[in-house]
Amino acid sequence: MAESNFVDYVKIYCRSGKGGRGSAHMRRSKYIPNGGPDGGDGGRGGHVILRGNRNYWTLLHLRYQRHIFAGNGGNGGANRCFGKDGDDVYVDVPCGTVVYNAETGDYICDVTEHGQEVILMRGGRGGLGNWHFKTPTRQAPRFAQPGEPAVELTVVMELKLLADVGLVGFPNAGKSTLLSKLSAAKPKIADYPFTTLEPNLGIVPYRDGKSFVMADIPGIIEGASEGKGLGLRFLRHIERNSLLLFMIPADTIDIQAEFDILMREITNFNPELLDKRRVLAVTKTDMLDAELMEEMEQHLPPIPHVFISSFTGQGLLELKDLLWRELNEESNKLSSSVDAIVHRNKLHLEEELREEGEDIDITPVDADDEDEELDEDFDFEYIDDEEDDDDGGK
Numbered sequence: 369m370a371e372s373n374f375v376d377y378v379k380i381y382c383r384s385g386k387g388g389r390g391s392a393h394m395r396r397s398k399y400i401p402n403g404g405p406d407g408g409d410g411g412r413g414g415h416v417i418l419r420g421n422r423n424y425w426t427l428l429h430l431r432y433q434r435h436i437f438a439g440n441g442g443n444g445g446a447n448r449c450f451g452k453d454g455d456d457v458y459v460d461v462p463c464g465t466v467v468y469n470a471e472t473g474d475y476i477c478d479v480t481e482h483g484q485e486v487i488l489m490r491g492g493r494g495g496l497g498n499w500h501f502k503t504p505t506r507q508a509p510r511f512a513q514p515g516e517p518a519v520e521l522t523v524v525m526e527l528k529l530l531a532d533v534g535l536v537g538f539p540n541a542g543k544s545t546l547l548s549k550l551s552a553a554k555p556k557i558a559d560y561p562f563t564t565l566e567p568n569l570g571i572v573p574y575r576d577g578k579s580f581v582m583a584d585i586p587g588i589i590e591g592a593s594e595g596k597g598l599g600l601r602f603l604r605h606i607e608r609n610s611l612l613l614f615m616i617p618a619d620t621i622d623i624q625a626e627f628d629i630l631m632r633e634i635t636n637f638n639p640e641l642l643d644k645r646r647v648l649a650v651t652k653t654d655m656l657d658a659e660l661m662e663e664m665e666q667h668l669p670p671i672p673h674v675f676i677s678s679f680t681g682q683g684l685l686e687l688k689d690l691l692w693r694e695l696n697e698e699s700n701k702l703s704s705s706v707d708a709i710v711h712r713n714k715l716h717l718e719e720e721l722r723e724e725g726e727d728i729d730i731t732p733v734d735a736d737d738e739d740e741e742l743d744e745d746f747d748f749e750y751i752d753d754e755e756d757d758d759d760g761g762k
């Protein structure tokens with residue numbers, strides 16, 4: 369899926385800025401020969417900050433950005449001059465981005481709202497200048513604090529779509545057709561399995577100007593949680609939905625069995641998904657008559673259900689009512705479920721990388737390269753050996 373514009377996975381090497389050094393300058397002017405220490409503090413290193421931006425829908429803009437560096441803090445100067453703070457780097461990400469440590473797979477943070485800012489990596493603090501260290505008995509400290517080092521880390525950013533309703537079903541169940549009927553989205557529809565290769569979102573208008581968001585993800589087959597079909601790649605997009613709408617065609621021989629397979633796959637993927645509300649839609653009912661429907665009703669799984677047909681429009685209003693009712697159950701608000709969601713650590717990271725062909729080697733750029741250059745203009749007066757240790761403490 370190399371050419372696809374739907375990018376929901378990127379790996380980036382990030383580094384915050386290091387703190388500037390404090391200055392160890394001694395004041396000397398024409399008529400003040402021993403002016404005492406007047407070295408200023410170093411500036412703070414720049415942070416790497418993630419910012420939620422609702423104008424982005426995918427991580428496409430970060431696809432070819434392999435490195436993100438924040439600016440280093442400036443060194444302190446004579447006359448108690450502070451060093452300049454390093455430039456912060458803002459990384460705009462779509463709402464719903466989750467960040468993991470690429471080496472250990474640990475969950476780091478989560479950006480869910482427009483304008484939300486999360487400091488991914490803090491810049492190092494600047495060092496204190498020598499005038500902080502003067503005491504009555506040590507009037508000329510010829511040392512200052514170095515700045516804190518930068519933090520570097522390779523992170524994986526994953527997009528988990530923020531939708532209210534997630535459509536879950538086997539390929540060809542009619543998921544995309546339903547989305548195209550209920551919303552203005554225009555997903556590809558065809559009578560072969562795996563028509564949908566990447567998730568589609570649609571806004572479903574409801575009464576009185578209200579609306580909710582529906583996500584159509586590629587079909588799930590038995591073994592999907594182990595990587596069959598399109599695998600678990602897209603299952604994460606239903607992790608955040610507050611409600612799962614199961615879709616099973618009316619011509620299925622054993623609806624209960626299909627439902628069980630779908631349940632098994634999503635629970636294998638993430639057991640937390642069991643806590644979500646579930647609704648069943650029996651689709652394509654234009655192929656059934658009323659008698660058959662009644663008979664079928666007795667063998668359905670024990671969750672709220674509707675019979676729908678995207679072709680005739682039968683049951684669609686009823687479905688919207690049911691979805692709206694379920695969405696507004698107090699226990700089921702999207703906001704609360706976003707907070708409550710537990711993002712599993714990415715234990716399966718390696719496999720996933722291989723599967724996605726994303727394992728491009730990101731060589732960390734050596735932070736030490738610039739050190740010499742910075743040290744040159746540093747007005748540090750080296751302390752005589754017999755004097756205090758350079759420990760910077762009071």
Ligand SMILES: Nc1nc2c(ncn2[C@@H]2O[C@H](COP(=O)(O)OP(=O)(O)OP(=O)(O)O)[C@@H](O)[C@H]2O)c(=O)[nH]1
Pocket residue numbers: 537538539540541542543544545546556557558559560561562563564565585586587588651652653654655676677678679680
């Ligand atoms: N008779 C009938 N056919 C339907 C209905 N809804 C969808 N179909 C047909 O079912 C086939 C599959 O529909 P899609 O919407 O592409 O199914 P999907 O679940 O999105 O499938 P994948 O994207 O492959 O997972 C298409 O040929 C549709 O025309 C319906 O209500 N009645």
Ligand SMILES: [Mg+2]
Pocket residue numbers: 543544545555556557563564584586
């Ligand atoms: Mg589809």
